[in-house]
Amino acid sequence: MKVVLSYSGGLDTTVCIPLLKEKYGFDEVVTVTVDIGQPYEDIKQAEERGKKYADKHYTIDAKKEFVDSLFMLIKANGNYEGYVLGTALARPLIAEKVVEVAKKENAEAIAHGCTGKGNDQLRFENIFRQYGFRVIAPVRELNLTREWEIEYARQHGIDVPATKEKPYSIDENLWSRSIEGGKLEDPSFIPPEDIYEWTTSPEKAPDEPEIIKIDFEKGVPVALNDERMDGFELIKKLNEIGGKHGVGRTDMIEDRVLGLKARENYEHSAATILLTAHKDLENLVLSRRELKFKKLVEEEWAELVYYGLVNDPLYDALNAFIDKTQERVTGWVKVKLYKGSAVVVARHSPHALYSEELVSFDTSSLDQRLAEGFAVFHGLQGRLYRRLFQ
DSSP: OEEEEEOOSSHHHHHHHHHHHHTTOOSEEEEEEEESSOOHHHHHHHHHHHHHHSSEEEEEEOHHHHHHHHHHHHHTTOOBTTBOOHHHHHHHHHHHHHHHHHHHTTOSEEEOOOOSSSSHHHHHHHHHHHTTOEEEOHHHHTTOOHHHHHHHHHHTTOOOSOOSSOOOEEEEOSSOEEEESGGGGSTTSOOOGGGOSSSOOGGGSOSSOEEEEEEEETTEEEEETTEEOOHHHHHHHHHHHHHHTTOOEEEEEEEOTTSOEEEEEEEOHHHHHHHHHHHHHHHHHSOHHHHHHHHHHHHHHHHHHHHTOTTSHHHHHHHHHHHHHGGGOOEEEEEEEETTEEEEEEEEOTTOSOOHHHHOTTOOSSOGGGHHHHHHHTTHHHHHHHHHHO
């Protein structure tokens, strides 16, 4: 029997390889690592471990597809309770690629290394089950702990980075880096500085602010400081620039799909900058009613992504609305980066619903005396209520 394993190269998925043979009786384990912008070293390490411990290994490049999905996220101002949805958005894409390999290999089942307490099990399995595959989740089904896994790996001569001193579970892609587990599970514990790799401590960031310019076309970032570049390079560059200034750290209590509250730590420099800039540009070009309704759409969109339900028909419908709103979201935004903050300081669009001539206190093109009639009726019912009952 053959099983295909969604493989990150970390502790959970690596111990799954021998477990799938020992506990489930599979003869062949095929590992699949999907490249969505992780560091080259991580991809290389996963590939080496997959080839060493599994019977066959695939590494699939899905960076372009992931960037396309990130563009949609930017247009949707994707944010779930303060989390920029990096891992959540990536999981269904990874699952689709794993399914492609499972079909190619004529596998009987697909496996993953997710726990039974987190969200990723749902995001992966929603896609796996869509294609009718048997799903195996050793960590969940065998009720494993990370301490048990670390000891199991040691006994089986499996080289993994996690230790009892630093049993962190880390997930990284182009958009975000998450760190959880160990002492971080205690909400009252102050995270040590060494958990961060993308961002400089704001206290140690440069003393001089840096102003950057980002150009958008129909809601999509296309240039940085007047230099056009593809999405992957632009996001990568913004991660470097923002990280240098300590931008993009989140320490939050997050409501998981299962109802559990969890302490999560994230790094996401480019995401913070781009979402801040994009939202500001929308405020310049979209009408008040568009903005108001879009907030409702964005909340529903973010929840679908967080839950891994991107195959729900509502997701396509929301995307259609969002894309329609983005037809005018073209222009540039300047953002000042300084010791952990990203603040918009200027913006421009040829489609701005803003008129300096009309709004300025120094012009008379709009006769302000006309506003008196509006003021007479404004709040009329409230005034009548107060007169009658007070």
